[in-house]
Amino acid sequence: MIKEKRNSMKFTQEEMANKLGISLRQYVRIDNEQCFPRRDILKKLIVELNLTNEEIGIYINTLTKHLA
Numbered sequence: 001m002i003k004e005k006r007n008s009m010k011f012t013q014e015e016m017a018n019k020l021g022i023s024l025r026q027y028v029r030i031d032n033e034q035c036f037p038r039r040d041i042l043k044k045l046i047v048e049l050n051l052t053n054e055e056i057g058i059y060i061n062t063l064t065k066h067l068a
Contacts, residue, residue, distance in 0.1 A: 003031045005049045020044045
């Protein structure tokens with residue numbers, strides 16, 4: 001879901017990593033839903049991608065199920 005939102009906003013993975021202040025490798029793991037971002041990174045992600053409450057809920061539920 002994050003990847004689709006990022007793509008719709010025309011940001012590259014490298015741009016997002018820079019905006020979030022994390023490494024490209026770490027961002028790729030977030031983009032591919034391989035890890036749950038730290039709380040501070042999640043907050044930045046919400047702001048940078050203009051995520052709605054519904055999108056945040058979907059994202060968290062998806063990650064919780066996927067990483068369980």
